[in-house]
Amino acid sequence: MRxxxxxxxxxxxxxxxxxxxxxxxxxxxxxxxxxxxxxFTAEExxxxxxxxxxxxxxxxxxxxxxxxxxxxxxxxxPDGAWPIVKRSWERDxxxxxxxxxxxxxxxxxxxxxxYNADTPTALFEAGVVQWEWLETRQALDRPxxxxxxQFNSIHxxxxxxxxxxxxxxxxxxxxxxxxxxxRGTVDxxxxxxxxxxxxxxFLHMDEIGWDGARFLDxxxxxxxxxxxxxPWDWLLRETFGRNIPRATTRWIEPxxxxxxxxxxxxxxxxxxFPDHPNLLxxxxxxxxxxxxxxxxxxxxxxxxxxxxxxxxxDGPYAGQPRVWxxxxxxxxxxxxxxxxxxxxxxGTACGLGIREDATPITRDTSRFVPHFFEGA
Amino acid sequence: xxxxxxxxxxxxxxxxxxxxAQRPDAAEICARSTSATSSGSRGYAAPFMYGRTRSSGSxxxxxxxxRGGFGSVGRSSS
Numbered sequence: 001m002r003x004x005x006x007x008x009x010x011x012x013x014x015x016x017x018x019x020x021x022x023x024x025x026x027x028x029x030x031x032x033x034x035x036x037x038x039x040f041t042a043e044e045x046x047x048x049x050x051x052x053x054x055x056x057x058x059x060x061x062x063x064x065x066x067x068x069x070x071x072x073x074x075x076x077x078p079d080g081a082w083p084i085v086k087r088s089w090e091r092d093x094x095x096x097x098x099x100x101x102x103x104x105x106x107x108x109x110x111x112x113x114x115y116n117a118d119t120p121t122a123l124f125e126a127g128v129v130q131w132e133w134l135e136t137r138q139a140l141d142r143p144x145x146x147x148x149x150q151f152n153s154i155h156x157x158x159x160x161x162x163x164x165x166x167x168x169x170x171x172x173x174x175x176x177x178x179x180x181x182x183r184g185t186v187d188x189x190x191x192x193x194x195x196x197x198x199x200x201x202f203l204h205m206d207e208i209g210w211d212g213a214r215f216l217d218x219x220x221x222x223x224x225x226x227x228x229x230x231p232w233d234w235l236l237r238e239t240f241g242r243n244i245p246r247a248t249t250r251w252i253e254p255x256x257x258x259x260x261x262x263x264x265x266x267x268x269x270x271x272x273f274p275d276h277p278n279l280l281x282x283x284x285x286x287x288x289x290x291x292x293x294x295x296x297x298x299x300x301x302x303x304x305x306x307x308x309x310x311x312x313x314d315g316p317y318a319g320q321p322r323v324w325x326x327x328x329x330x331x332x333x334x335x336x337x338x339x340x341x342x343x344x345x346x347g348t349a350c351g352l353g354i355r356e357d358a359t360p361i362t363r364d365t366s367r368f369v370p371h372f373f374e375g376a
Numbered sequence: 377x378x379x380x381x382x383x384x385x386x387x388x389x390x391x392x393x394x395x396x397a398q399r400p401d402a403a404e405i406c407a408r409s410t411s412a413t414s415s416g417s418r419g420y421a422a423p424f425m426y427g428r429t430r431s432s433g434s435x436x437x438x439x440x441x442x443r444g445g446f447g448s449v450g451r452s453s454s
Contacts, residue, residue: 176447205447216441230446240445 001040001106003333008034009136020187021129023180026365031181032125033367034133036334038354040373044106045151045352051110051278052100052342052349058276059115062268063089063259074284075262076298076321081236084245084255093254094165095347096189096227097123097158101362102340105331109277112269113328113339114296117260118253119231121181122341122368124188126353127154130370148372154343154351155192161346162196167250168224170199172217175229177204186229193227205230210240215249225250232258233299263298263323282325289326297322302364313361330360337362338369 009015012034016024024032040048066075067089072082099120104110134150142148173190175182190200201217208223209216215223228235232255235241244251259265266282273279281289294308297320304315308327330337336356343351357366 174446176449206444208446209441209443210445211441220441234449235446238446238448243445 001038001044001104001333003036003038003336003338005036005334006034009133009140015132015136016129019129019132020184021124022184024129026181029365031367032129033356033369036336036369038333038338038369038371040106040151040371042149042373042375045373048102048104048110048151048340048342048352049349051102052344055100055112055115055278056098056344056347056349058269058273058278059117059260059265062265062272063256065272066259066265066268067256071268075259075264075268077258077262078236081232081241081255081258084236085258086256087245088251088255089259093250093256095254095257096161096165096252097343097345098253098257098260099123099353100342100344102342103280103328103330104340105333110340110342111280111328112266112278113280113325114263114266115260116341117257119229120341120343121185121229122353122355123154123185123343125368126341126343126351127152127158128188130353130368131155133370134372148374150352150370150372152351154345157345157348157350158189158192159195162193162198164346165252167198167252170201170221170224171252172223172226173200173202173228174205174208174226177206182229186227189227208240210243213246215240215243215247223249225252227252231299231301232261261299263296263300264321266325267323280326280328282323284321284323286324289324292327293324294327295322295324303361303366304363306361308360311359311361313363330362336369339366 012032013024016032021032024030065071067086070082072079072085077085095117097120098115098117099122100115101113102110103113131150131152134148138145138147171193173186173193175186186202190202193200203217205228207218209218209220211220215226217223226249228251232253235244244255264284266280267284269276270279270282283289286293286295292309294306296307297305297317299320300306300315300317303313305317305320306313330339333356336358337360338354338356339362341353341355342349343353345351352371354369354371355362355366356369357363
């Protein structure tokens with residue numbers, strides 16, 4: 001695993017525009033960063049793929065354990081929401097996707113930092129933008145050479161997964177307003193659904209209607225199934241949350257994804273699989289890992305309200321219960337701290353997206369950096 | 377409710393008995409019975425109910441669809 005500094009393609013903005021990559025810059029700062037890339041060997045990609053697949057299976061085991069033993073309390077899931085979660089699991093409602101954030105430097109076992117099981121983003125840039133980067137970069141830099149590859153079948157796996165989710169012919173897609181990143185992610189997923197033969201209208205979350213028995217779109221068509229880039233922990237505390245059990249709407253991600261979305265899930269994993277090579281010790285109390293610890297709020301996101309040795313980040317989640325995880329500082333490559341976002345789509349480990357930051361905490365300002373591998 | 381049904385049944389029975397006995401006031405008895413029944417379900421309430429159901433049915437469908445019950449928190453990605 002190496003970080004390689006590069007001169008960016010001179011026409012990178014034109015490439016972004018051609019792809020419809022509307023959030024290559026966020027708040028006038030670069031988000032997509034091709035001044036560097038990461039290079040892996042095929043053997044290293046095999047390690048990442050196997051770790052992700054293994055962690056996925058252990059996560060399913062842990063969700064089953066949590067549901068069977070009604071562990072919603074320790075997970076921070078209110079009693080009122082638990083029947084929705086349980087019903088979703090017991091109905092075997094399938095998941096579309098998730099992203100595991102791994103700490104790895106190319107040696108030893110990758111470690112799970114957290115699992116974005118409900119509303120993961122950085123999907124379009126991982127599935128499409130970095131693939132286009134690889135193709136055009138190779139044509140520029142290495143004409144005639146054996147092409148490098150990328151750990152990335154995200155797009156193909158998404159298209160292949162939609163028909164397996166047992167959904168009606170029309171699936172609505174929704175996210176909150178005022179985020180190009182969220183909207184771009186949802187529109188990309190719509191595109192993959194359309195390619196799979198699904199009708200995929202869009203609406204904003206606040207446009208979802210309720211007529212007393214059904215969720216409706218703006219044309220007053222019933223929302224039979226909906227992909228929402230909107231966290232379950234928000235859905236269930238909002239006014240319409242109480243209507244969810246009364247409707248037959250299928251939700252993607254399904255409600256049981258609330259379980260692995262809780263950061264307390266990390267402590268459950270460690271409890272069930274102690275000393276697992278891909279896990280870091282994690283507990284619901286401080287001081288039990290036997291070393292330096294990082295603590296984070298159960299329902300935090302984007303690196304907010306993190307506490308670690310020498311680090312305190314701000315954010316809106318200060319009042320939440322927390323989990324304490326053994327602190328494994330991110331490795332440093334070229335003065336940057338990368339997190340490896342390893343994608344699971346339809347139960348298959350299928351791709352990698354890397355975000356790096358100038359600090360050890362990955363925030364919403366951290367940049368996406370492409371990768372490739374050689375030696376297959 | 378049960379009393380009302382019993383009343384209707386009693387009136388219908390009185391009508392039948394009046395017809396069977398060929399009472400001269402059978403028509404009047406049966407008319408009371410019919411109007412009592414139909415005034416409840418058709419003569420007054422039905423047009424009003426149907427009218428309200430139909431007109432407010434569509435307007436109720438529109439106006440009873442509430443929105444904005446999701447989406448109050450904000451940006452959601454992670």
